Amino acid sequence: MRFMNADADPSAPRIRKLTLAVDEGRCTLRWLWPEQLEAVYIERVELNRINDERESEDPISEGSHSGDHALSTHTQGKLKLYTREEYKANNGYTDRITGFGAIQYTVYACLMQEHGPVLIRQQDEENQGIASAGKADIRFAIRYKSGFFQKRKTVFITVTAEVPVPKEALCYVRKQGGVPLSREDGTVYPFVSDFAPGRNEMPSVEVAKDDYVRLFFTDGPKYGAAYRLISD
Template sequence: MRFADADPSVPLIRRLTLAVDDGYCTLRWLWPEGVEAVYVERLELELVGDEQSRDQTAPGKLKLYTREEYKASNGYMDRMTGFGAIRYTVHVCRMYEDGPVLLRQLNDENTVIASAGKADIHFSIRYKSGFFQKRKSVLMTVTAEVPVPKEALCYVRKQGGVPLNKEDGTVYPFVSDFAPGRNEMPPVEVAKDDYVRLFFTDGPKYGAVYRLISD
């Protein structure tokens, strides 16, 4: 499918809205005059790595939808499955001799993002040390419902108490992605009065996709 930037004089999609009810998302918009069909693009944004997250140029699945279908259904309805977020974009389509061309709007009025739910990430932290040792081992376990990129999580070490947030101590990254199920991290050696906790590296970004739960 070919795309082209929309000319300012071309009638475009306006006032795109969404409503979510019982696992279904309904899109409604104002149809441009003279446009009888559009392509609705669905792009699942969940479970992507740091470099690809919410890439606004990434292609999604396209579905042709006519004005008559819209009237009959009072909008465009789609079932929401999985975790994370879904970006819907409604494209005006122009037909040419060599095939259809979808118009790429520059004002974002034809794009909305719906939440499809969050995947749970459970973590537990245990400490192991001897009575007369100056250091102790930190044993971290991460249990995930879905694959989680290593960039999503970090652990924070703080002296004298458990960290309250990512800025409340020294931040350390993880070196491997987390597979679905139980992931046991290699032991980490810390001082006897140090404590550790897991946090999202970017709360707003990854908090929209995952739910981080301490066991």
């Protein structure tokens, strides 16, 4: 399977206005087809299982020549061929979704060439959408301990998750003088290990006596579609 960056060929067909509708465990995708396109490939990626550090990035420009249309062999999820005739017969594309988490769908325009199909990778993301299969709860509790005359205090963070959660999904934010209100309202710190289902006791952290911390998603739209973050 090969990919072509749409920016490398302005005449390449593009998928437009992808919409997702979820009803009773089924997700229906609909989009606008380019006139010349007879088939697409649909990619399904379960976001709650993604490692944000993908196994590779697209080598689409370095070392390539203008005649090779920036082709890449990298894929990210499960790909399924879907024809225009199937789309018409089914009034879209329907996929079953169950359990917890979010699913990212990407519809790639497909060009049939001599050496096999070439998929068009779009930068505008009009061919991409996220559906929720049900949110899993992540509960967190923060406790402080300090001596009366000490200038610093110890922070104890407990995270209780319904399902496995990658460390990239969460961060904690430290703010002087009050509890942070958002990810941008203070200094951001990452977690160093994934969260297992059940209770997770984080290593204690020392902060100044007037500092406070709170947990947030690193990417609200992405991880907020898969989890609910609840303060105990």
